[in-house]
Amino acid sequence: MQGYDAAAAERYILSAIDRFDHKEFMEILNVLVRESIELDLAFMRETGAVGTDGMSGENFYDDDEAFEYILDGLVQKHGFDEETAVRLGTFVDDFMDAQQGYMESVGLVEWE
Numbered sequence: 349m350q351g352y353d354a355a356a357a358e359r360y361i362l363s364a365i366d367r368f369d370h371k372e373f374m375e376i377l378n379v380l381v382r383e384s385i386e387l388d389l390a391f392m393r394e395t396g397a398v399g400t401d402g403m404s405g406e407n408f409y410d411d412d413e414a415f416e417y418i419l420d421g422l423v424q425k426h427g428f429d430e431e432t433a434v435r436l437g438t439f440v441d442d443f444m445d446a447q448q449g450y451m452e453s454v455g456l457v458e459w460e
Contacts, residue, residue: 350401350403351455354382354386357451358385360449361385362377362381365446380443384440384447388444391417392409395410415440423436
């Protein structure tokens with residue numbers, strides 16, 4: 349995505365997420381944030397929310413579908429069981445709020 353700085357997004361998101369809300373994942377929180385960014389950007393490209401040129405695509409970003417895509421990707425990558433996946437959902441929800449905050453802060457999100 350043009351204008352998206354993954355390193356800056358990671359710093360922003362890590363500062364926005366309350367680590368104590370995700371104690372179970374504290375040791376890998378940085379990894380989960382990095383992987384969530386990668387999955388979110390992949391979702392945007394795959395669904396056409398971001399075009400091949402890195403600009404806004406023809407389709408709208410569906411929060412619910414993105415949540416499932418990110419959660420499923422993390423669970424698959426780390427082999428989390430179902431119980432852990434439920435708790436990971438809270439992290440993904442917080443990630444998505446922080447990701448939106450980052451994108452708003454750098455002018456990448458437009459509201460119609």
